[in-house]
Amino acid sequence: MPLAESTRQRVVVLGGGISGLTAARELATKGHAVTVLESGDRWGGLGTWFDWNGHSLDQFYHCQMPSDDDLLQLIRDIGLGDSLYWKPTRMGFVVGGKRYAFNGxxxxxxxxxxxxxxxxxxxxxxxxxxxxxxxxxxxxxxxxxxxxxxxxxxxxxxxxxxxxxxxxxxxxxxxxxxxxxxxLGREKNTVSRGYLRGGLRTFLDTLVENLRSLGVDLRLETRAGTIRETGDGVEIDAGSALIEADWCVSTLPLPVLRNCLGDTPLAQRIRTPDVPYQGVVNAMFFLRRPLDNYYWAPVVDSGTEFDGIVEMTELVETSHYGGHHVAYVMKYCDRSSPLFLEDPGQIAARWTQQLLALYPDLNLQASDIADVRVFKAPFVEPAYPLGYSELKPLIHDGESRLFLATSAQVYPKITAWNSSVRLAKEVARRLLDHMETVPRTKRTARLPATVQV
Ligand SMILES: Cc1cc2nc3c(=O)[nH]c(=O)nc-3n(C[C@H](O)[C@H](O)[C@H](O)COP(=O)(O)OP(=O)(O)OC[C@H]3O[C@@H](n4cnc5c(N)ncnc54)[C@H](O)[C@@H]3O)c2cc1C
Structure with a gap:
């Protein structure tokens, strides 16, 4: 139900990945005026998609697990429950160049x-x-x-x-x-994995449409810069626009958030521990034949730079990929490492040779590979220090206008969509509760949220 102008508050959400979109939905559902800023040219963050020969495909392999309660609820809430299917998948293991089944x-x-x-x-x-x-x-x-x-x-x-x-x-x-x-317990070797027909794009298009229907102001290619408190609100420097709001929810990786806070007084109050993040280099192989049909196989001491293979067509029909089999291979690494900085074409060429060498018995040939696409992401897995339960960023410091919903807070849960959805819902709930305790100002009632500069 729409809120009265005097009760309605303006919230700016930084980041248009699953965390940002979920937080935006929770707040907009309660009638608040929400603006989402995303620096990229499409929604989804690490869970985004790209166009390949007329097909919308996931940049990074994503599947759902039966224990993903919060994510599965969101999928149902936006009307996609019937598009989700489950399939038993198997695991392999490659050690010293030899491939093993690893399922029991x-x-x-x-x-x-x-x-x-x-x-x-x-x-x-x-x-x-x-x-x-x-x-x-x-x-x-x-x-x-x-x-x-x-x-x-x-x-x-x-x-x-x-x-x-x-x-x-x-x-x-x-x-x-x-x-x-x-x-332990989220993943077993032989397990049913879930996938949404149509892939991440279908999910994101549906979620974004849902947000639009709730009146959310969605802005792509809008990079958040400095975040400042103004006494009774926040200001976000977003290139050609200054965004004013009553509250801010940041889903940005901690190093990016630290940059946005700079040396503002807010930086002193918000806990942003200096946790190293692993990025990822991920190559997607379009194959004319299957490999071993293991959804996931770690690769150890086998002369490859990548250290895992996800054969996605163990879970997803080949028709989704224009009739091709698809295997993702990946290497988690620092964003300043030579591999991360290397030209994608060179990575694709070298990793092609390494992949071929792993399957001599299948007589896998270069001609079996129709295409290779390399994608990178700088901030994926925080490498947590000991005692992180007490070090991790707080959702809210109790006073400021800034709430945090970043993947570095989901610990000890793993970094996954489900963890992000759960956290984003919790952050929205905390913000809604907190709004009730703060006296309203005249400024609060002023909409919309943007001043052009
Ligand atoms: C290779 C790989 C495989 C994975 N597999 C799975 C899986 O099978 N199942 C699963 O559940 N999870 C999986 N994950 C994890 C999952 O993708 C992440 O946990 C989740 O997407 C994190 O969402 P987020 O919104 O918190 O962060 P992000 O997705 O990182 O979103 C942050 C957003 O902020 C934007 N941003 C950054 N700086 C700015 C700025 N200054 N201004 C505005 N916007 C900015 C970014 O562009 C990004 O869109 C996988 C991840 C990877 C990389």
Whole structure:
């Protein structure tokens, strides 16, 4: 129901990924005047899409898990519940150039990178791992210390260290074990994964249409600059426009937010810990034939720069990709690393050779690869320090006009759409509650939110 002008407040949301769009929806549903600023030329952030020969395809592989309650609710709320389907998927493992199935006890018994006793220990400990962590202060226990104590040093060195390092970089062993413990249970090797017919574009188009119907002012190619408090509101420097609002919700990665806060008084009050982020380089291969039909296979010590393969057509029909099979391969790395800065064409050429070399038995040839697209993202996985539960940014400092909903706050939950949707809803709820406690000003009633400069 529309709010009276005197009650309606103006909120500017920074970032048009899933966090920003969800927060905007929650606030607009309650009748507030919401503006979303997104620096890119399309919505979705890390979950966005691109055009390929007339098909709208996901830039980065995305699937849904059965435990994604908040995301699944959002999907239903915007009317896409019937477009979601589920399919059992399998996992592989590539070690030393050899490819293994990795889906159950029989596969584990055949997994010869580990000795027989190590395989038995691996299986038993994996079944009990969640219970083994119970009651321990895992937020202050290093992943390496915990997993070595559970699995033994050889399993850590041969399998687990390469796996974690591939995602979080060289400091992976120093991260809090709580992050892994929380992850247990979301993912199993053989699991039903979900996908929305039409992919991320269908989801985003529907969500954005829903936001428009709620009156949200959606601005692409609008980069937020300095954020300033003005006493009874906030001002955002957005290039050719100065955006005034009563409240701001930032979903920007912490380093970007720190830049926006600069040396303003707000910067002193908002907790933005200096957490290193891993970025990602991701190559999407369009193939004329399938690979192993494992949705996901980590790649360890196999002469490749990429350290994982996601065969998306294990989950999605090839018709979605113009009849092609699709495999994404990825390397998580720092945004200042030589790989991240390298020309995409060179990466595509080198990774093509590396992919071909992994499948000699399938006689995979260059002619089996119809196309390769390389995408990069600078801020994906925060590499959390020990004790991060007490260091992580607060949703709100209790006083300012700025609320935070960034992926670096979802800890100990994993960085995923579901975590972002849950956080964004919580942030919107906290902001709505807080609005009630703050006396209204004349300025609050003035709409719309923009002053041209
Ligand atoms: C390779 C890969 C695979 C993944 N697979 C899955 C999966 O299978 N399932 C799953 O649930 N999740 C997956 N994720 C994680 C998921 O994509 C993220 O957790 C989620 O998208 C984070 O959303 P966000 O809105 O918090 O951040 P982002 O998506 O990063 O959104 C932030 C937005 O802010 C914008 N922005 C930045 N600076 C400014 C500025 N100054 N002004 C205005 N806007 C700005 C950015 O352009 C971006 O759109 C994957 C991610 C990657 C990279």
């Amino acid at each position: 006890p029989m596969d584990l018994l055949r997994f010869d990178p580990l000795t027989f006793p190590e395989r038995i220990r691996f299986g038993v400990v994996s079944l009990l791992l969640r219970r083994l962590g119970f009651g321990r202060d895992l937020d202050r226990t290093r992943i390496e210390d915990w997993l070595v104590s559970c699995y033994g040093r050889p399993v850590w060195e041969k399998i687990l260290r390469p796996l974690f390092t591939s995602k979080f970089g060289p400091a992976a062993g120093d991260m809090p074990a709580l992050y892994i413990w929380e992850r």
